[in-house]
Amino acid sequence: MIKIALIGFGTVGRGFAKALIYNRNIIQRKIGEFRVTAICDSKSSITGDFKIEDAIKYKLDKGRLPENRNAEDIIELGDFDVLVETTPTDVFSGEPGLSYIKKALTTGRDVITSNKGPLVVAYRELMTLAERHGAKIGFEATVGGAMPVVKMIRDELAGNRIRRIRGILNGTTNYILSRMEKEKAPYPQILSEAQELGIAEADPGYDVEGIDAGAKLVILANSVFGKDVKFDDVEVRGITRITPEAFEIAVEKGYTIRLIAEADEDGKLEVSPRLVKLTNPLAIYGTLNAVLIETDLAGEIFVIGRGAGERETASALISDLVDFYGNCSFH
Amino acid sequence: MRFTLIVELEDKPGQLLKVIEPISKIGGNVISVVHDRHKVSPLKRVPVEFVIDVDTEKVETLLNRIRESGVNIRSIDEARMLYTESFLLIGHIIHTDLSDTVNRIDETGFAEVVEIHITMPKVSEPSTAIITISARGREELGKAKKILREICEKKDILVIEPLNEEST
Numbered sequence: 001m002i003k004i005a006l007i008g009f010g011t012v013g014r015g016f017a018k019a020l021i022y023n024r025n026i027i028q029r030k031i032g033e034f035r036v037t038a039i040c041d042s043k044s045s046i047t048g049d050f051k052i053e054d055a056i057k058y059k060l061d062k063g064r065l066p067e068n069r070n071a072e073d074i075i076e077l078g079d080f081d082v083l084v085e086t087t088p089t090d091v092f093s094g095e096p097g098l099s100y101i102k103k104a105l106t107t108g109r110d111v112i113t114s115n116k117g118p119l120v121v122a123y124r125e126l127m128t129l130a131e132r133h134g135a136k137i138g139f140e141a142t143v144g145g146a147m148p149v150v151k152m153i154r155d156e157l158a159g160n161r162i163r164r165i166r167g168i169l170n171g172t173t174n175y176i177l178s179r180m181e182k183e184k185a186p187y188p189q190i191l192s193e194a195q196e197l198g199i200a201e202a203d204p205g206y207d208v209e210g211i212d213a214g215a216k217l218v219i220l221a222n223s224v225f226g227k228d229v230k231f232d233d234v235e236v237r238g239i240t241r242i243t244p245e246a247f248e249i250a251v252e253k254g255y256t257i258r259l260i261a262e263a264d265e266d267g268k269l270e271v272s273p274r275l276v277k278l279t280n281p282l283a284i285y286g287t288l289n290a291v292l293i294e295t296d297l298a299g300e301i302f303v304i305g306r307g308a309g310e311r312e313t314a315s316a317l318i319s320d321l322v323d324f325y326g327n328c329s330f331h
Numbered sequence: 332m333r334f335t336l337i338v339e340l341e342d343k344p345g346q347l348l349k350v351i352e353p354i355s356k357i358g359g360n361v362i363s364v365v366h367d368r369h370k371v372s373p374l375k376r377v378p379v380e381f382v383i384d385v386d387t388e389k390v391e392t393l394l395n396r397i398r399e400s401g402v403n404i405r406s407i408d409e410a411r412m413l414y415t416e417s418f419l420l421i422g423h424i425i426h427t428d429l430s431d432t433v434n435r436i437d438e439t440g441f442a443e444v445v446e447i448h449i450t451m452p453k454v455s456e457p458s459t460a461i462i463t464i465s466a467r468g469r470e471e472l473g474k475a476k477k478i479l480r481e482i483c484e485k486k487d488i489l490v491i492e493p494l495n496e497e498s499t
Binding site: 166237241242243245246248249250252253255257260272273274275276277280282 | 417418419421422448450452457458459460461489491492493494
């Protein structure tokens with residue numbers, strides 16, 4: 001019986017909880033019996049014998065959970081094998097997730113997270129901590145949402161030398177740029193459209209300045225190239241200055257413009273708008289994410305998928321769960 | 332890209348093939364061939380001038396293959412600028428002295444601005460341009476790119492670079 005504690009019960013946390021309900025049979029076939037023993041959000045919690053469905057309903061009805069224990073208390077109680085951490089991202093401090101993750105790893109518990117912050121701030125430290133305490137840390141959900149990237153490179157491309165990774169790691173900016181290309185409309189107009197559709201946040205800086213993509217690139221570079229880089233090492237330029245005319249001129253030359261995150265084995269680390277040939281697989285449209293991986297043996301591998309969304313993120317979190325506890329059967 | 336190649340061939344049958352075959356195999360196109368029998372060299376070789384159209388990345392390979400077939404290359408188009416790349420610039424391009432930006436690239440001698448297309452929607456608003464730079468070689472293009480980046484950073488112009496599609 002695998003015991004799961006869930007910290008963070010917003011969109012991502014609830015999405016994970018729902019996926020555990022809907023896909024219980026599929027997951028159980030892979031990892032055996034499992035139970036959620038504790039859930040907490042920023043101010044309240046639920047522990048002991050409860051049904052996931054009831055926790056979701058309580059939270060939606062009352063805006064909180066029935067008990068007053070906080071995340072620290074739950075980690076202290078220690079009634080879990082794996083901590084699933086889905087608190088909001090702060091790529092500069094890593095908190096509050098960073099403290100929770102460290103605490104859980106120190107007590108030898110495994111951790112699965114969708115939160116970029118802790119890994120951007122303290123990637124190497126967390127890996128070392130996990131190793132020292134015989135624990136595992138899974139973070140597939142931090143990069144590219146549902147797209148298999150981290151484990152695909154680690155497992156399926158094991159034995160390859162990875163030369164370069166280039167990708168579109170932020171769906172919001174890709175939506176804005178592809179709409180600017182199609183509509184030949186100015187940036188502020190398309191940004192408001194994206195905000196109305198809920199694709200861009202009210203404060204869009206995190207996405208449009210390239211910070212979100214930069215954070216994901218840090219995690220990728222550290223995990224793929226074995227580096228110990230920080231957010232400050234990434235050269236980041238956003239999309240706010242791009243004009244509609246830029247697309248007109250670019251298209252005449254057979255290009256479009258996309259926000260590309262690029263890391264290579266020589267240490268290049270850059271997020272910037274780039275001219276992308278219209279025939280390049282990375283010239284994708286809408287909120288999709290994509291990654292082009294260049295390797296020595298396998299050549300080029302291209303992955304495309306949905307980079308955000310509660311179900312997509314849940315898919316990635318569960319893939320780490322199965323990776324940790326699966327019995328490797330494909331039945 | 333298109334360039335002129337002058338080779339020296341022995342005056343016997345089948346020599347032209349040594350040049351034409353590599354061009355065809357690499358997917359290039361022969362635009363013209365001038366066979367100048369009046370200028371036979373002291374070693375009894377005939378200079379033949381080819382104008383060839385071939386993908387820029389393939390030029391070096393092509394020249395190597397022609398050399399490997401035992402053909403002597405007398406000259407290749409003096410001003411050949413093999414490597415070309417386009418960059419988008421966004422900012423106050425004109426107000427910050429466009430000709431200075433161009434001159435700084437041209438005065439390197441190994442690279443030059445071969446095309447600029449600029450649009451200015453309104454006087455006070457930033458303009459957008461695509462600038463194409465040609466250089467003698469890959470390394471020279473890299474240097475020219477660096478110069479462009481430095482100039483534009485000082486002038487607060489956003490440079491959008493192309494995604495290089497050649498594999499590393």
